[in-house]
Amino acid sequence: xxxxxxxxxxxxxxxxxxxxxxxxxxxxxxxxxxxxxxxxxxxxxxxxxxxxxxxxxxxxxxxxxxxxxxxxxxxxxxxxxxxxxxxxxxxxxxxxxxxxxxxxxxxxxxxxxxxxxxxxxxxxxxxxxxxxxxxxxxxxxxxxxxxxxxxxxxxxxxxxxxxxxxxxxxxxxxxxxxxxxxxxxxxxxxxxxxxxxxxxxxxxxxxxxxxxxxxxxxxxxxxxxxxxxxxxxxxxxxxxxxxxxxxxxxxxxxxxxxxxxxxxxxxxxxxxxxxxxxxxxxxxxxxxxxxxxxxxxxxxxxxxxxxxxxxxxxxxxxxxxxxxxxxxxxxxxxxxxxxxxxxxxxxxxxxxxxxxxxxxxxxxxxxxxxxxxxxxxxxxxxxxxxxxxxxxxxxxxxxxxxxxxxxxxxxxxxxxxxxxxxxxxxxxxxxxxxxxxxxxxxxxxxxxxxxxxxxxxxxxxxxxxxxxxxxxxxxxxxxxxxxxxxxxxxxxxxxxxxxxxxxxxxxxxxxxxxxxxxxxxxxxxxxxxxxxxxxxxxxxxxxxxxxxxxxxxxx
Amino acid sequence: xxxxxxxxxxxxxxxxxxxxxxxxxxxxxxxxxxxxxxxxxxxxxxxxxxxxxxxxxxxxxxxxxxxxxxxxxxxxxxxxxxxxxxxxxxxxxxxxxxxxxxxxxxxxxxxxxxxxxxxxxxxxxxxxxxxxxxxxxxxxxxxxxxxxxxxxxxxxxxxxxxxxxxxxxxxxxxxxxxxxxxxxxxxxxxxxxxxxxxxxxxxxxxxxxxxxxxxxxxxxxxxxxxxxxxxxxxxxxxxxxxxxxxxxxxxxxxxxxxxxxxxxxxxxxxxxxxxxxxxxxxxxxxxxxxxxxxxxxxxxxxxxxxxxxxxxxxxxxxxxxxxxxxxxxxxxxxxxxxxxxxxx
Numbered sequence: 001x002x003x004x005x006x007x008x009x010x011x012x013x014x015x016x017x018x019x020x021x022x023x024x025x026x027x028x029x030x031x032x033x034x035x036x037x038x039x040x041x042x043x044x045x046x047x048x049x050x051x052x053x054x055x056x057x058x059x060x061x062x063x064x065x066x067x068x069x070x071x072x073x074x075x076x077x078x079x080x081x082x083x084x085x086x087x088x089x090x091x092x093x094x095x096x097x098x099x100x101x102x103x104x105x106x107x108x109x110x111x112x113x114x115x116x117x118x119x120x121x122x123x124x125x126x127x128x129x130x131x132x133x134x135x136x137x138x139x140x141x142x143x144x145x146x147x148x149x150x151x152x153x154x155x156x157x158x159x160x161x162x163x164x165x166x167x168x169x170x171x172x173x174x175x176x177x178x179x180x181x182x183x184x185x186x187x188x189x190x191x192x193x194x195x196x197x198x199x200x201x202x203x204x205x206x207x208x209x210x211x212x213x214x215x216x217x218x219x220x221x222x223x224x225x226x227x228x229x230x231x232x233x234x235x236x237x238x239x240x241x242x243x244x245x246x247x248x249x250x251x252x253x254x255x256x257x258x259x260x261x262x263x264x265x266x267x268x269x270x271x272x273x274x275x276x277x278x279x280x281x282x283x284x285x286x287x288x289x290x291x292x293x294x295x296x297x298x299x300x301x302x303x304x305x306x307x308x309x310x311x312x313x314x315x316x317x318x319x320x321x322x323x324x325x326x327x328x329x330x331x332x333x334x335x336x337x338x339x340x341x342x343x344x345x346x347x348x349x350x351x352x353x354x355x356x357x358x359x360x361x362x363x364x365x366x367x368x369x370x371x372x373x374x375x376x377x378x379x380x381x382x383x384x385x386x387x388x389x390x391x392x393x394x395x396x397x398x399x400x401x402x403x404x405x406x407x408x409x410x411x412x413x414x415x416x417x418x419x420x421x422x423x424x425x426x427x428x429x430x431x432x433x434x435x436x437x438x439x440x441x442x443x444x445x446x447x448x449x450x451x452x453x454x455x456x457x458x459x460x461x462x463x464x465x466x467x468x469x470x471x472x473x474x475x476x477x478x479x480x481x482x483x484x485x486x487x488x489x490x491x492x493x494x495x496x497x498x499x500x501x502x503x504x505x506x507x508x509x510x511x512x513x514x515x516x517x518x519x520x521x522x523x524x525x526x527x528x529x530x531x532x533x534x535x536x537x538x539x540x541x542x543x544x545x546x547x548x549x550x551x552x553x554x555x
Numbered sequence: 556x557x558x559x560x561x562x563x564x565x566x567x568x569x570x571x572x573x574x575x576x577x578x579x580x581x582x583x584x585x586x587x588x589x590x591x592x593x594x595x596x597x598x599x600x601x602x603x604x605x606x607x608x609x610x611x612x613x614x615x616x617x618x619x620x621x622x623x624x625x626x627x628x629x630x631x632x633x634x635x636x637x638x639x640x641x642x643x644x645x646x647x648x649x650x651x652x653x654x655x656x657x658x659x660x661x662x663x664x665x666x667x668x669x670x671x672x673x674x675x676x677x678x679x680x681x682x683x684x685x686x687x688x689x690x691x692x693x694x695x696x697x698x699x700x701x702x703x704x705x706x707x708x709x710x711x712x713x714x715x716x717x718x719x720x721x722x723x724x725x726x727x728x729x730x731x732x733x734x735x736x737x738x739x740x741x742x743x744x745x746x747x748x749x750x751x752x753x754x755x756x757x758x759x760x761x762x763x764x765x766x767x768x769x770x771x772x773x774x775x776x777x778x779x780x781x782x783x784x785x786x787x788x789x790x791x792x793x794x795x796x797x798x799x800x801x802x803x804x805x806x807x808x809x810x811x812x813x814x815x816x817x818x819x820x821x822x823x824x825x826x827x828x829x830x831x832x833x834x835x836x837x838x839x840x841x842x843x844x845x846x847x848x849x850x851x852x853x854x855x856x857x858x859x860x861x862x863x864x865x866x867x868x869x870x871x872x873x874x875x876x877x878x879x880x881x882x883x884x885x886x887x888x889x890x891x892x893x894x895x896x897x898x899x
Contacts, residue, residue, distance in 0.1 A: 118700055119586035143582065145699040149691055165691060167701040167731065194689040196736055197757075198766055204701050204732035205689055242640070276640065276694040 027184035028123065028139055033106035034186075035125040035178060036099070037074040037132035038083075040067035047126035047137070047177025048073065048097065049186060050107050055081075055099035056222065058214055059176030060191045061088050062158060064095045065323075069348045069356065070341040073099050074135035075106075082343035087221035088355045090322040091229040091313060092285070093158040093191050094209060095176075096221040098359070100347070108178055111185035113210040114471055116164055120144040124168045124190050124206070126177025137177070142168030150278040150285075151192060151207055159229075161285020162470070163207045164188045170206025179208040187211050212471050213286035219459025219475060220288050224359035226323045227458070228289040230310035236266055236280050244274050252508055254309035258537055260297060267296040267303065271467035283470050289313065290457075290489075291472075292464035307464055307537075316353055323355060363456035367477045368447045370496035374526065375444055383441055385527060390542035397434075397543075399441045404434050408541070422485035422505040431512030431535030432486065436503040439481060439488050440514075444498065452483025460491060462499055497528075510536040582702075585748040586683060590697040591638055592669040592750075593742050595687045596622055596645070596659070599630035610686040610698060610741035611635060611659065612753060613668045614780060618643075618661040621780050622740035623756050624650045626864055628657055629887060635661050640695030649783040652886070654722050654771060655756055656779040669742060672749040675772040676727065680705045684733040684770075686741025686754055698741065703731030705743075705751075713758035713767055716866035718883035720758050726769040727752055733768045734758070743770045752776060799859045804867075804882060805829040808840070808851050816851040820871070832880040838871035845870070861885045 036048035036057050046063030050056070057073070064071065064085055073083045086096040099105060116122075123141040131138055146165035153159045166179060170193045179188035188208030196203065220227040233253020239245045243265045249256055266274045269283045270293040287293060289312035297304050314322065340348055351357040382400035389395055393409035404415045406427050413426035413434060421435035439451060448454040459475040466473040476491040476499055487507070491500040501514040512535050516528040533540040592613045600607030611622035620635060622628070633645040643661035650657045676682070684701045692698055705727045713720040727743065734757050741754040752770035760767050771779075801808060805827020809819045818840035823829045842848060843857035845868065861867055867885040871878050 117583045117587075118590070118697065119581070119583035121582075143586070143700065143702045145701055146691060146697065148696070151691075165699060194691070194735070196689075198732075202732070203735055205691065205699065205735065276696075278693060278696065 023182070024121075024123075024141070027180065027182060028125075030184035031108060031123075031125055031178065031180045031186075032076050032137060032139075034108040035076060035137040036176075037127040037130075037135055037137060038063055038067075038097075038176065039072045039074065039130070040064070041072075043067045044173075045071070045127065045130050046173055046175040047190070049125075049176075049178035049189070050075075050099070050105050051096075051110070051218070052107060053105055054103050055083070055101075055105050056086065057083070057097050057099055058178075058189050058218075059095050059097060060189065060209075061090050061093045061095045061323075062191070063176040064088065064097060065090075068340075069350070070344040071097060073097070074132060076135060076137055078135050080135070082341075084344035084347045084358075085356050086359045087224050087227060088323050089217050089221060089227040089229070090319065091159055092209065092213065092217060092227075093160070094189065094214060094217055094221060094227075095355075096218070098347070100343070108180075108186040109184070110211050110215065111181055111187050112471070113164065113187045113212045114469055116144055116147055116181065116187050116210075118144050118147060121182040122164075122166055122168055122179055122187065124166070124170055124174055124177060124179050124208075126174035126190060128169070128171035128173040130173045138174075140169035140174075142166050145205065148279070148282050149207060150282050158192070159285060160192055160207050160209065162210055162213065162282035163192075164210055166206050166208065167204045168206065169202040170208075171202050172200055174206070189214060210286065215475075216286055216291075216472060217288055217458075219477065220457070222359060223363055223456045223458045224354045224356045225455075225458065226319050226353060226355055228312040228314050228319055230284055230287045230289045230291065231313050232260075232269075232284065232295075232308065233311050234260060236274075236277055238277055239263075239265075242275075244277060244280055253311060254510075255295070255306075257510060258295075258306045258308050259304070260295070260306065260308070261299070263299075265298040267298050269293065269295050270470050270472075272470035284310075286470065287472075288458065288460075291460050293461075294465050294467055320352065360456050363477075364448050364454065364479065367456060367479055367492050368449065370477075370492060370494070371444055371498075372447065372496070374496040376526075380445070383527070385437075385531070385543065385545050387544045387546035390530075390544060395541075395543055397437065399437055404438045406434055420485040421483075425505045425512065429535065430533055430540045431510060432503045432505050433512055433514060433533045433540065435484070435486055435505075436488060436501045436512055436514050439483060439486075439503070440490065440498055440501055442483075443479070443481065443490060448479050448481070451481045454479055454481040454483075456480075457489060460489075462491065462493060512540075582683075582746075585744070585746060586685070586700040587697070588667075588748045589669075589683055589685045589742060589744045590700060591667040593638070593685045593687070593698040594620055595636040595690075595692060595698070596620075596627060596740060597634040597636070598627040598632070600627055606690065606736045608687065608690045608737050609739045610688075610737065610754070612740065612742045612750065613637075613666045614658070616664060616666045616668050618663040618666060619648070619780075619784065620645065620659040620661065621753060621776060622657050622659060623753070624652065624655045624657040624887075625739060625756055628659075633659060635659065636694065637663075637666070638692075638695065638697045649786070650887075651779040651783055652721060654724070654775060654779040655720070656753075656771070656776065656783070658780050658783040669744075669750040670748070671773050671777060672745060672751050675708065675725070675774050676705055676745065676751045678705050678707045680751070681746055682727075682729070682743050682751060683746075684729070684731070684738075684741060684743055684754060686733070686735075686738040688735040688738040688741070690737045701731055701733065703729050703733070706730040708772070711755075711758075711767075711769060712761040713769075714761050715756070715758055715864060715884060718866055718881075719761065720756075722755075722771075724775055725772055726755065727772055729768040729770060731768060733770065734766065750776075799885070799887075800855050801829070801858055803886065806834055808854070811851045815849060818848065818851040818854040828882055828886075832869070832882045833878070834869065834871065834880050835873065838873050838878070840869060840871050841877070842870035844868055858885070 034050040039045040043066035048057040048059035081099040083097040151160035192207040194205040234249035237247040295306045349358040385397040396407040425432035457478040457480040461472040462474040488503040502511040504511045515532040519529040531543040611620040645659040648658040711726045743752040805824030806829035807822040820838040867882040
């Protein structure tokens with residue numbers, strides 16, 4: 001090895017400098033192909049970053065808000081692609097578009113953004129001032145200036161929580177583009193900067209939505225839904241002793257039903273310590289509405305562990321209004337709807353509650369294919385689940401098209417297939433275990449399209465209790481069915497197994513919560529090894545399933 | 556008995572060396588260490604584009620904090636928030652009006668004091684800037700860290716509004732945007748985390764009018780702080796809430812004897828700010844900062860309402876003609892009381 005390298009002009013350069021330079025070149029080379037320049041005609045444009053080989057790309061909501069259902073995207077390879085709007089998160093300023101025409105797009109590698117530290121090298125790739133008319137994105141390098149920043153909604157609803165602050169130049173047009181770490185992995189989506197008296201140009205403070213927030217919302221965004229953010233149903237404030245305490249709480253909230261009360265100290269939320277009001281907002285701001293998360297509180301010196309279900313911040317109507325924004329207003333004033341360009345007509349379907357319903361069908365069908373893959377292992381006729389209860393005694397559950405029966409030591413309950421399930425949350429005390437199991441069988445046997453109204457809801461933690469420092473563990477697909485007077489959500493893992501069911505007989509009450517445990521590898525019966533049912537935070541029963549019993553012919 | 560000479564508190568003791576600077580460590584560790592020594596300061600402001608917050612540098616483990624002299628400190632309650640979230644009420648120990656520097660004290664111990672570099676840095680030095688720009692950090696959140704290079708070390712030629720900045724000594728000119736709202740009082744550190752200087756107030760270049768990114772070098776910073784601590788500069792009693800009056804600019808109005816005494820100038824102190832601005836006895840004051848005033852009391856009130864540091868313009872009638880007089884930035888009460896050129 002040479003002690004020092006000599007470059008053309010004869011200056012000796014420390015090899016460490018050349019190595020650092022080469023590493024930076026490599027990182028930029030690795031990240032650039034996935035960078036997207038977004039052009040939206042008169043509505044401006046921005047940046048994006050490709051996440052999947054089939055063309056799903058992240059950007060900011062405020063980039064696509066005015067653009068309507070279609071944008072034109074350029075990649076660094078010099079080609080232009082038509083892209084269609086998939087889903088939006090108006091509060092978190094995220095959106096997903098899908099580039100059309102290829103199934104081998106270059107993609108960004110996504111890193112765990114909670115590992116990002118102040119002082120880390122980073123760089124932004126994007127289309128500042130829409131300079132990328134030659135489709136070559138601009139790179140601006142810098143360091144991470146701050147992590148876990150909270151940025152108030154500034155005159156808009158766009159709230160930046162738990163964001164990454166950088167001194168890499170983020171200018172108008174960089175919005176939606178990727179923030180990358182020293183080795184070229186995606187750590188955030190650039191979207192905001194502090195501007196002041198010097199005009200709308202970077203002054204050393206830009207902000208990126210964390211990659212982990214994107215990961216939490218990606219499922220919901222791909223569902224084509226207009227996504228909403230979460231609230232605990234409680235507000236917090238800092239007490240005199242510096243603790244964060246509950247200042248107000250809605251009695252209709254899940255948090256109230258789980259036992260959260262005024263003046264309770266918030267110790268941690270979603271596995272992350274809460275020492276300030278900002279920290280509380282930061283944890284909450286990266287979580288989608290509807291998720292269940294662990295909450296640790298302290299009351300009278302005693303610690304309590306709760307599992308709470310987060311509720312939506314906005315009403316569906318308000319959310320639709322927020323998502324519509326300028327494009328819709330312009331259309332209303334002009335008296336006609338924005339034209340859907342021919343290029344995206346086949347992949348665009350506008351419906352209430354959705355940015356683009358087409359992709360909900362796409363995702364629902366994808367999950368259906370997973371369910372179908374394990375269907376063959378199951379009996380095609382009635383299902384029989386039998387075995388022992390963890391609390392003692394035997395059980396037998398029979399599920400068929402026409403009827404469902406559960407035999408417990410405490411008695412037998414029956415449900416007719418054509419009944420309104422909301423009036424029969426049987427067996428008594430379960431909150432609706434039998435309807436949940438009936439809908440599960442129907443979902444698996446007939447497929448999601450056949451069960452009432454079933455949508456792809458997004459993703460949610462497989463184990464709601466397992467959060468690490470604010471970040472969710474494994475996420476599973478979630479289907480939501482409205483059928484026979486009830487609403488049920490099914491968590492479906494990558495193997496096609498339903499791992500949990502939540503069933504509501506009334507929207508403002510506790511659901512029946514069913515957790516299914518699957519044996520490793522496929523078993524002859526194709527049935528879970530055990531099922532836990534609980535209602536209102538209280539365990540109802542644990543069913544340990546005996547495979548032999550399941551294989552028996554129906555009685 | 557032999558009279559004892561008073562022990563003089565010398566500058567060398569001012570900066571504690573208790574906290575070692577990071578040596579040859581990662582940029583992440585340097586950034587974190589440097590951010591420990593930067594505090595968030597909250598005081599007066601919040602109106603007319605004047606921020607109510609800025610930054611400060613912990614100089615000693617027992618609670619001395621250097622910051623920029625600004626309107627933020629024109630408050631009875633100045634709060635300092637450390638990066639562990641602890642909040643202290645600060646006392647203004649004194650100011651150096653020439654360097655626009657102030658020293659605060661808080662009642663604390665074992666603070667992570669900044670470790671100053673031995674000497675002023677040269678152009679080309681890679682640095683980190685650590686400040687609470689834009690007030691992004693609150694509570695236990697750390698100040699923001701930026702990276703750049705000292706572009707040059709030159710005398711400051713700057714102005715605020717129409718007035719020249721009082722400091723004309725050497726500054727670091729930086730190649731990145733360091734002087735943002737909330738940044739004044741923040742730290743410039745080297746790659747080992749040693750304190751190289753303090754980010755100054757937001758100023759524009761006298762030459763081109765562009766916003767400057769500059770910092771007061773460590774030697775000037777320490778000299779100013781030592782002078783303030785030694786009482787060689789102007790001490791401001793914490794409880795002093797005396798309203799500003801024109802007398803502090805050397806302008807003496809006629810005694811306020813009537814309900815609406817006409818604001819005639821009775822005399823102007825020789826060599827004072829008022830005299831330099833061209834004011835003279837028998838001038839009738841008719842407007843302050845372009846706003847008409849009708850009495851002596853209204854004139855004093857209008858002058859007092861102009862924030863310290865903002866340009867002060869008086870309009871008078873002299874021999875039937877309106878004459879505008881520019882008096883430069885309105886000083887604080889403390890600055891007004893300081894003998895001219897008394898700064899060290």
